[in-house]
Amino acid sequence: MRHNKLRTALTGLSVAWGIFMLITLVSVANGITRSFRENMMNSDTQKISVWGGVTTKPYHGYREGRSINLKNDDINTLGNEQREVVKEVTSELNGTQSGVSTNTTYVQAGFTGVFPSACELNKLDMLDGRFISQADLDKKAKVMVLPKQYAEQLFPPDGKKAVGQRVECAGLSFLVIGVYDARWRTIYIPYSTARVFSSDNDNLDQIILLLKGVTEIEQADNIEKDIRHTLASTHDFDPEDESGVWIWNAVSQALTVQGAMGILNIGVWVLGLLTLLSGVIGISNIMFVSVKERTHEIGIRRAIGAKPVKILTQILAESIAITTLFGYIGIVLGTALTEVLAAGIGSEMFAYAHVDLGIATQVTVVLIVAGALAGLFPALKALKVKPVEALRDE
């Protein structure tokens, strides 16, 4: 190798290029996947939400255009089905905007009546205090969890003292038990407390099913279908009527996105590896030439006692060394480019593009395998060199 540096360098360049392409593509794809995850999946991915809708098909003597209202009983009905995958069936009740005031200040805010699981369900980041408990729910306690923004407004300057304070709302005194941070702002109160305020005691805004361990899109879709069928029989509408109830299947959606990301990832790897392949073939070629040129030398080594496996490993090691060396040039360039993309281009696509340790490890493994692959056939050819070659004159 050291005899023909230019030849080696030129061939090595194709390996560097292949790795450069691979690492850039993979890290950009990873970045896209990550940005999707950050943007779309800040709520729980094991969640199916159901709202009441309006029928579009006549059924059992009913005309189309009938409103379907979810009832309290539906929570139990749905909870009794699909037991093994349903972790919890809960609901949320969205109250109208109301004024919340302290002695000195006042905000206009929306309310959501929730179950304790809502904290986990919405991936709330609790800054201070605690979330609503089952005890609060049972007692219909007048407690509330404030979003950070309201806490700051009601208890200036930073809202740090909010927990434990009392606020006035609709003529009642509420105890602030916690402060959370999220992208939205609504005041969480116990579901049971919210019911008291709501005029219609039996109707639900929505039902939320929290699932566990659903990993197949088909399974998620089947659960959705079962929910629709169950509600169709209790509320007497056509199970084929898609708008009788509105169902947002976050599980299926997340799995679909996940699947698409998986395919993107595979596609990117295939592209990168194919690009690398041309480099590998190049290395293989110069290793063949090198073995040919060194037939005599290999013969000498065999004559003075080199075992075949030593010759094999020498050629493989050389091939791996060249591939890895130039591969790392590619890794460095690829890393530089992705960092520039991440820093320079404002698009969120690239904001998360980084060459992390995982990618670096994977690519290193790829390099070693590629080097071994490139050296394999030349090395096998070198094995065929007989020690008698040493006696031939050059």
Place this chain on the structure above:
Amino acid sequence: MIRLTEINKTYPGAVPLHVLKGINLHVERGELVSIMGASGSGKSTLLNILGILDNYDSGEYLLDGTLIKDLSENKGAEYRNRMIGFVFQSFNLINYKNAVENVALPLFYQGVSRRKRNMLAMEQLEKMGLADRAHHLPGELSGGQKQRVAIARAMITNPSIILADEPTGALDSSTSRDVMALFRQLNRQEGKTIVIVTHDPGVGRQCDRVIRISDGLIIPDESIKTDN
């Protein structure tokens, strides 16, 4: 040290070539012998078999009491490494390795550590009077120096025999004499068994015994005398 009994070797082909037709050869420990013969006499084939570089079809080859027959590649490599020191006409040094590295190479294949093998190689080079050339590449050495490096490489594993193939073939007459003197010295002082294949009668005369091969057979010693 070397005992060949009825060695036969045929190269297969469209017209099979019967090269060795029953070679019987006996070399004692500590002997310095030369094998002479015209080209096509089977001399090179005999050398290959002696050097465990080639197999033979029938007969028996005992080297230092070990039967050398139908060895695997690995066994062959190991025996070559430990029992045979090769010296070639064209030196066969590896041209991108310096003198010490070349001399140390057989020890590398024995798994000796770099430090130790370089130390031993240095000792050998000192014996050959080449200590000051230790870090020169073969290209920077004269023919005689190269051959002495090659001899140092052959000696480093302390082999049972030194097998030299036309060791003076590429050297001028005065250097040839030096190299032959070196062989004689190794033979007399260290008791090395040395077999030199040559077609140079001058080389043959400096050996204890000349073995002549012709047409795949050893010519008995008596007839050599009448030849001369």
